[in-house]
Amino acid sequence: MRSEYAHGARNAVRACLNVGANDRVAVIKDKGRLAIAEAIEEEARAAGAEVRSWQMEDLIPRPAREFPRRLAEEILAFEPSVSYFIGEGLEGELAFRQPMLELLRGRLRCRHGHMIGIDHQLMLEGMAGDYEEIYSVTRRVWEVARQASKIEVATRLGTELTATFSPSRRWVPCDGRYWEQGQWGNLPEGETFTAPLSVDGVLVGEELGDHFAPKYGLLPEPISIRVRDSRVVSVELSSRPELVREVEAYFGQHPNSNRVGEFAIGTNTGLRKIVGNFLQDEKFPGVHVAFGDPYGSATGADWSCPSHVDVLASQADVWVDGRKVMEAGRFQL
Incomplete structure (x- = not known):
């Protein structure tokens, strides 16, 4: 080896x-x-x-x-x-x-x-992180998030989101410990996610998932995505109109491709910075929102989509039902 x-x-x-x-x-x-x-x-x-x-x-x-x-x-x-x-x-x-x-x-x-x-x-x-710590932090955040009816997110780059949640949809703790048959996770690990009931506001992302991550890495300028009732209504990135067109085409490939399917909180506290690889960066303490498939078999959402792209908003302030649980990417539990 x-x-x-x-x-x-x-x-x-x-x-x-x-x-x-x-x-x-x-x-x-x-x-x-x-x-x-x-x-x-x-x-x-x-x-x-x-x-x-x-x-x-x-x-x-x-x-x-x-x-x-x-x-x-x-x-x-x-x-x-x-x-x-x-x-x-x-x-x-x-x-x-x-x-x-x-x-x-x-x-x-x-x-x-x-x-x-x-x-x-x-x-x-x-x-190579401490997976005992990742397990412990993820479980604590999951316990708070799974009881939420509303989560608000703000970042210094301009993200201002409000998401609401239904008790009929499950939060999934991606704690890095998959010891029972049928369990799975994206490794490296550390997040908890669900399919939200609704999302409204502006999401300013530093990085995109799916094929955008290996193609672009960290974006030279954050991309701004305006969302109303869980649907994308505009995409803005003044310096890269070709990327805007590519993202808009992605959102247009299926009736649900522009629909918010996932709301997630990163819980890998061992990470010190985002590096331009979404597999790891989505685990960085902060928030990411995905458009497309809601992983219905895990979350209980009753719709599906053949596409799924995440958008990262790191260094976030996060309030769960009015209680501040994260400030600039640091948990306040």
């Missing part, structure tokens, strides 16, 4: 998914993340598990716009109890990842580590 990834791989295998000798571990990876995948595979074998892996480029051209039947059949035959996706998220590849997750989480009930966009820096930072 490359020693620089040893700590992160150990967390991914032992702390997060509790892999042991009775497990069969399926790893789906791409060629750009082979060293990271191999470190995780080696750690899983050291834990006593049987491991099998598949490289995407051996099975389908990238970007992968479907989930190959051959891959599904081979995974079903292997009958894994644990799975990892370790790769880049290219534009259009939700068409690969969504059926993959339905197979791994839904049909096979795997404990799943979803490491989309993982890279060298994230393995040394977010994945």
Whole structure:
């Protein structure tokens, strides 16, 4: 194993998914993340598990716009109890990842580590964190958030949002501990999220998720998205009109692509800065809001969407039912 990834791989295998000798571990990876995948595979074998892996480029051209039947059949035959996706998220590849997750989480009930966009820096930072602390902080924030009827968010960049919540929709604690079958999370971990009832105001984001993250990283200028009754009504970024058009096209691809589907609070207190990789940055203490699919199987939302893009507002002030729980990205619990 490359020693620089040893700590992160150990967390991914032992702390997060509790892999042991009775497990069969399926790893789906791409060629750009082979060293990271191999470190995780080696750690899983050291834990006593049987491991099998598949490289995407051996099975389908990238970007992968479907989930190959051959891959599904081979995974079903292997009958894994644990799975990892370790790769880049290219534009259009939700068409690969969504059926993959339905197979791994839904049909096979795997404990799943979803490491989309993982890279060298994230393995040394977010994945090498103190996962006992991440678990503890996430649980405390989840206990507060899940009782909320209204959350207000403000940032120095201009975010001013009010979100309301329904008790019929569940808050999900992404605490980094997925030890029961069917549980999963985006690693590195540390957030709690739900599908809000309504969101209104202005969201000023420093970074976008999905394929925008690897393409643009940290935006040179924050993007301003005005939301009314959970729908995008305008997108503004004066210095990058081409990016505005791209974001507007994303929001226009499906009737629910411009609808707020997720409201989340980052809880990884070990992170010191945002780095331009959304997989880690969404866990930075702050707020992110996603437009598109609300992860209905987890949150209880009764609608769906083939797209999902997050927008990050870090260094946030957050009030839960009038109680200030975060100031400039620092929890006040």
